[in-house]
Amino acid sequence: MSYYLGIDSSTQSLKGLVIDCDAGKIAAQASVNFTKDLPQFNCVDGVLSNDDPLVKHSDPLMWVAALDLMLERLQDSGFDLGAIAAIGGDGQQHGSVYLNNSFEEVLTSLEPSRSLAEQLKSALSRSTSPIWMDSSTSEECRELDAKFGRRLQADTGSPAIERFTGSQIRKFYKQEPDLYEQTARIHLVSSFLCSVLTGQDAPIDFGDGAGMNLLNLRTMGWDSEIAEFTAPGLAGKLPMVGKGMAGGVSPYFEKYGLKAGTPVAVWTGDNPASLVGTGAWRSGVAVVSLGTSDTFFAALDQFSTDPDGYGHVFGNPAGGFMSLACFKNGSLARDKVRQIAGADWGFFDNEAFEQSPVGNAGQLALPWFEAEITPPVLRPGVRANFDFKSAEPAVQVRAAVEAQALALCSHSLWIGSFDTIRVTGGASKSPGIRQTLANVFQARVESIAVEDSAALGGAMIAAHCDGVSLEKMTEQFTPVGELCEPDADCAELYRNLLPLIKDLEGSDPID
Numbered sequence: 001m002s003y004y005l006g007i008d009s010s011t012q013s014l015k016g017l018v019i020d021c022d023a024g025k026i027a028a029q030a031s032v033n034f035t036k037d038l039p040q041f042n043c044v045d046g047v048l049s050n051d052d053p054l055v056k057h058s059d060p061l062m063w064v065a066a067l068d069l070m071l072e073r074l075q076d077s078g079f080d081l082g083a084i085a086a087i088g089g090d091g092q093q094h095g096s097v098y099l100n101n102s103f104e105e106v107l108t109s110l111e112p113s114r115s116l117a118e119q120l121k122s123a124l125s126r127s128t129s130p131i132w133m134d135s136s137t138s139e140e141c142r143e144l145d146a147k148f149g150r151r152l153q154a155d156t157g158s159p160a161i162e163r164f165t166g167s168q169i170r171k172f173y174k175q176e177p178d179l180y181e182q183t184a185r186i187h188l189v190s191s192f193l194c195s196v197l198t199g200q201d202a203p204i205d206f207g208d209g210a211g212m213n214l215l216n217l218r219t220m221g222w223d224s225e226i227a228e229f230t231a232p233g234l235a236g237k238l239p240m241v242g243k244g245m246a247g248g249v250s251p252y253f254e255k256y257g258l259k260a261g262t263p264v265a266v267w268t269g270d271n272p273a274s275l276v277g278t279g280a281w282r283s284g285v286a287v288v289s290l291g292t293s294d295t296f297f298a299a300l301d302q303f304s305t306d307p308d309g310y311g312h313v314f315g316n317p318a319g320g321f322m323s324l325a326c327f328k329n330g331s332l333a334r335d336k337v338r339q340i341a342g343a344d345w346g347f348f349d350n351e352a353f354e355q356s357p358v359g360n361a362g363q364l365a366l367p368w369f370e371a372e373i374t375p376p377v378l379r380p381g382v383r384a385n386f387d388f389k390s391a392e393p394a395v396q397v398r399a400a401v402e403a404q405a406l407a408l409c410s411h412s413l414w415i416g417s418f419d420t421i422r423v424t425g426g427a428s429k430s431p432g433i434r435q436t437l438a439n440v441f442q443a444r445v446e447s448i449a450v451e452d453s454a455a456l457g458g459a460m461i462a463a464h465c466d467g468v469s470l471e472k473m474t475e476q477f478t479p480v481g482e483l484c485e486p487d488a489d490c491a492e493l494y495r496n497l498l499p500l501i502k503d504l505e506g507s508d509p510i511d
Helices: 060-076 103-108 116-123 138-148 150-156 165-175 177-182 189-198 206-212 224-230 251-256 270-277 331-341 345-354 393-410 431-441 453-465 470-477 488-505
Strands: 003-009 013-020 025-033 084-091 096-099 185-188 245-248 263-265 286-290 294-300 312-315 321-327 420-424 444-448 480-484
Touching: 003 060, 003 189, 003 270, 003 453, 013 060, 013 453, 025 060, 060 116, 060 189, 060 251, 084 189, 084 270, 084 453, 096 165, 096 189, 103 116, 103 189, 138 150, 138 165, 138 224, 150 224, 165 177, 165 185, 165 206, 165 224, 185 189, 185 206, 189 245, 189 263, 206 270, 206 312, 263 453, 270 286, 270 294, 270 312, 270 321, 270 453, 294 393, 321 393, 331 345, 331 393, 345 393, 345 431, 393 431, 393 488, 420 431, 431 444, 431 480, 431 488, 453 470
Parallel strands: 003 084, 084 263, 286 420, 420 444
Antiparallel strands: 003 013, 013 025, 096 185, 245 263, 286 294, 294 321, 312 321, 444 480
16 A cells, blocks of 8 residues: 655644555544644634734644644554655745754654653744734835845745745844844744654755745745845755655654654645645646635746736746735634624525625625735725625625635736636535635636645655656546536626725725
């Protein structure tokens, strides 16, 4: 049997998924919810509380505690982890971990009798990790833009973005220079966990590295000029950039049944992993991921950037590049709309769309309960062109879902037009949301059988590094599930609504 483990460390949870490439099926899986299973880290929905709503940090020790617990649960499920041929993984993009010069020594001397969190605590030079939801670095972004202008986007794939790692590092250097000086290594979530798994300093891959405003996508190396301006000596604190295998499993993990030395592929970001896990690593198919954030992404035939400056270009783990538009207010925002409507999920996912007309009589509501990133708007609050709070529940739900779908469409036009869109993430289960996406994009919407597309992508990347064909695995693990065909009669209606999204994005939040 050819078993491969994929590990996905996302915003709210950590998941492990084992694929059997001979049988073409999922062999085992386990997950850890940060809020429910690790309450001692005080990260509700994966985020530490902060008086400043723009600051979004997590405890990096929570991620390694989740790794311990997930592997324990996999072992308890009865699956023989010793049969794993290789491991791959991903982390939520942009998040950064700050480590002192004891990090490598700690990695090489991990004791199986003690937890990862207990042993790695002393290796942190900074106790918290800014994550992708953080919007507190506007000043640093302005400084980067003033220094590099259009070159920043032209060479790194994105303009200066608040959540990107470069501006986060610059803020850290400016506000806590002593701690920055004590920092010997700055990892992304992905490369940090890969380092822990291998017991040695792991590389950052091109997919995740491109989400830092520091990687030059034309040279595929750190941009020394941008890095030095971001923070003095930064290039020396960054891991190497690489792909392929990062090393072998650390002996620490033998206690879960893994074999020491089992190959571990260089980890990537959650979005690049999902590109592989949804079978969209080749051009022609776009993906809408409906999770904590909503994202629209696709493989790129040629390197190109968003003329409006909101979209991004990352490395494609399968080779080449991928494009992406990301929206912070995704499933958590939908949940808040559901609560405002006083509805259960059955009503939100289906019944609301049966009780309200397509197009909602032009009534739209952008549910920005958090500061938004596409476009960058720091003041949260629902933007609506009608009396949202007094409306019927079905109207509230449709207004939010249609506005989100129209925003996805509006900000992905630079990527191209697609006849087929694959949906993944928890909200992709909703028939109403799937049909809305089909109608707005006038494209066939396909769901895929495997929900955890990032973990699946990590497993597929590991298998591919071990010689298994991506084409074969795409046929095995990403079969088309339910289909939604677009209603052509809706095309003109949504084309006319599309400009209203721009007006809403520039409006003030309702009281």
